Amino acid sequence: MVTERRWKKWVFFYIPLTLFIIGTLFPFYWMFITAIRPDAELYRSWRAEQNAPFWTLHPTLAHFQDLMAKTTFPTWLWNTFFIAVASTGISLFCGLLAGYALARLRFPMAGTLGTSIFVTYLVPPTLLFIPLADIIRNFQLGNTPWALILTYPTFLIPFCTWLLMGYFKTIPKELEECARIDGASRFGAMVRIIFPIAVPGILSAGIFAFTLSWNEFIYALVFLSSPERKTVPVGVVSELIRGDIYFWGQLMAGALLGSVPVALVYSFFVEYYVTGLTGSVKG
């Protein structure tokens, strides 16, 4: 072990790390404290004698109650969840099959196909949203969840395919060969032998895809128009602001509630999430 003096450890380790933690987490604290602070305390001039800027003297749940009772927020939550689950499901299905084919089967153009799927991952949604909006209109999908369920996989499939392909490559070929010798078909060996082993990889890809769908903004903004069809990010932007007036208490309550599901999923599967993240980068 490399040893060091005590003061050095403070200067080079404890202090910087503490600053990183504060900087990273303060906005979340501010979100929370704003959400439970009554309006009378929120809107005070910054030069006024504030008795408690960083906490609140009269915590209230009024903003949450307003959000749940007076706005369409619960519907947005449900929409976001449904769209995220459906598009993740489709992407995992396509990614599993495609990833297996690219990792295991020999066929002409395999390299080219793999590369082009990878390249589509690098095509940002902001490059395509205008023509896509036109296409969605022509397909009569405008303002339906299907507009998003079918377009989200465009940035999820490449990721899932790439990640699972890498995962399949780590599984020894002998397993399939044994199954084939025992009379299993190619397809049977894939479904019965390889997919069950790949469950950790599938979980990683799934969780990651779920958070990406939950996060998506521009397609949801452009393809959906009526308030009851919107997802959380779009609903918060378009419905909780009236002209120039921001309902900060409600906005922060909404931001908090909208983040809870992804944060929960993430906290249960931190390891898988990190694997997905780093696996996608290693390629």
Next chain:
Amino acid sequence: MKNPIAGGAGGAAGVEVALPHPRTSKVQARTLLENERLLAALLLAPAVLLLGTFIAYPFVMGVWLSLSSTTVGTAGTFVGLKNFGKVWNDSIFREAFWNTGFYTFWATVFKLTLGMWLAVLLNRHFRGKRLVRASMLLPFIVPTVLSTFAWRWMFDPTFSVLNWSLYKLGFITTKLPFLSDGAWGLWCAIVVNTWRGMPFFAITLLAGLQTINPDLHEAASLDGANGWKRFWHVTWPLLKPVTLVVVVFSVIQTFSDFQLIYVLTGGGPANSTHLIATYAYQIGVATGLLGEGAAISLTMLPVLFIVVWLQLRYLRRLENA
């Protein structure tokens, strides 16, 4: 799960032979699936179909739109490069293009340096390491739109907590114009983008750091190399490949960013903080000039193309190495 290898004798093949009249259709289907090329085509079909319909087709369509005078509600005619010419002479677009480069460059520099620093810190052993690592990823997990609202509230002209703190600490005597001044606004966006993207850099680089054998550091320090030297001569060369990939991803994401600016400044004040994507939205969707909007979007292509090309060349080099 039943052990597939031990269950050999009574496997599918045995059953198949014992059947007096196997159904021809079933057998045909099975022999077809045994064909490697056909199976590959079938397995790839769903992914290719979806990507073709919603990426390749819109891409072609986008190129056509950018060369036409299409607006919402009217089919346009072919106008050649007129849209691009108009866009190029548009001072707001030029500013947006410049902003996009500026924003991408500085945000990436900060994300890389801070992310690297954080990764080195998290790579050490301390109590509560797991919890700190997990919580550090939060900005990356939480939907950007929602966390950007928290920042917008922190930068609020009247009730900014940042202004209040700086004032109380005696650093400033008048309010800082966080979002009410174009140059300030762009820097604020860079700060928020850095805050959001840094964890991604940190965690990925940390994964890279963990593959480095500590004996190397041990040996270097025995040779008298201090912390800095060890980082530059031991850590950095080994981290280069991972770093390059992360930077490429990040540059693409940052260069094509939309939601952060949309929420934080909306491109304002007076169109001074637009990025290419937010301006394309304003012209193409909010104003309804589809042709022009598509042309603005497509101006991102050359930069993305160069970045992707570099990335692919690098991957090839790795495979051949």
